[in-house]
Amino acid sequence: MTEHNTPYEGLADDLGDHRWAFGTGFTDPLAGVDARIPDGVDAGALAAYCLMLGDDALIYSQRLQAWMTRAPELEEEAALANVALDLLGQGRLLLARAGQAEDAGRDEDQLAFFRDAYEFRNVRLTEHADADFAEVTGRLLLFATWRLALCEQLRGCADPVLAAIAAKAVPELAYHRDYAAQWVVRLGDGTDLSHARMQAALVTLWPYLDELFTDDPVELPGIAVRPATVRAQFDAVVDTVLATAGLEQPDAAPLAPVARRTGRHGVHTEAFGYLLAEMQSVARAHPAATW
Template sequence: MTDEDVYVDGDSARWAFGTGFTDPLHGVDLAVPDGVDAEDLAACCAALGDDALVSAQRLAEWCTRAPELEEELALANIGLDLLGQARLLYARAGRADGTGRGEDAYAYFRDPEDFRNVRLAELPGGDFAFTVARLLVLSVWRLAVCEALTAAPDPVLAAIAAKSVKELAYHRRYAAEWTVRLGDGTAESASRVRAALDALAPWLDELRTDRAAARLGVDPVDVAARTRLELFHVLADAGLNRPDDVSRLDAPVSAVPGSGRDGEHTPHLAPLLAELQSVARAHPDASW
């Protein structure tokens, strides 16, 4: 390996795909600690893993389609980061729920109604502006959740969250820079990112609450407030700061009817999973 194989983020040398040189779980006791509800832990890990897996699959759809090769590689690397997060979260879920299921069982051998991702992640990719705007919303929100989970009572989940925070900070920066570039660019680019924000607004309700994470110490009100503030800053820099775009994050925290967290999804999830799972289901005895 040469210096060209890595990039440096702060004082941490990392693989180009965002995976650290050291195992984030090295030295961490994998047993579920006393006092931690294993069912809540498994539910939280599976839900966050589903968010990451579905988001990664949507980003993978940009391979060969991005406006520039540099952006194609950036989106692919972000997707790989999310895929890595999903793998760790699924492995923890399988241990916590007592089934011993591996990451493949979660990713490839569950039906759409068994997934618990937020519906925002499964919407069709749309144009580049929509992908950038969705990545901004999801990375800002997920970063706030993972930062809170670094203090989770389960040390494994806390370690996964700490690793994810470093990656999500880059995802947020990438999406924010492109949102500003599009919003402050041409009339056409500004129009497209405004249309993307309008399309995303009805799906923000789910981000106000994450009941599984809440039971592990995450305050949904604080997460929503931090997400809203960060989005306002980015939209202001982009000349797109319209309160209605993110006002749904101010609504009282409650159960969201039809939430993906309850297994209720849009018609778009099933075909996405069919493509994702097709090879594994055709060869169920193979190892991937």
């Protein structure tokens, strides 16, 4: 067992026990970690922020799982499965921390499986249903580049639990970004058909970007990272990948908010309802079951 100076450092350990990926009823992923909210940190804001980030990871993980038998090669199915499991792990930790900070008796399973669509706070990019492998890799590049920039800054968060979760996520997201970038370059700089498909994927995905960089009142200094502050870092990475792939940045209008409300406010796309119904069906049919 590795010795740590603080209990939070242990969150980044890979103990080789990933049984949680295959069922329910396992221990709290934050068991043994000091759950006290640090002085000066608003518990409500912390809960809301962790919920937002946790929903992003959970919903995107669920969406990626649909590609387990649809990727072009077995190796890519394994790679996407690993990405989905990484995001599921991040989602578990973040939802568990949201439940602790909220202090209303809801654990990670209750937050994941027993909320309605309007209660979810994920950005709408995560719920998009990819039409082909070009959209899978293009969306992963955009999401992972954005989330990596956020988590790199969150390692200095005033809440040590959230800071440790972010530190654990950084190497995972760096892999996700680099994996996606390699495929975007391969497709963009490949055949005429693969180039056209990759360019079309970017046109489809680009309207979702503005929402990623829209600040929210819950993102208070000391707890959260203002998304607008990572736009330059995001653009530098994505522009380099697109230039290497011979792709053009689309000129696409942002996805319109509904009455100035977005996914962060519980307003989602039509596709989200179907995704949520599939993800929650077993838990809602058998609310007390474990397996």
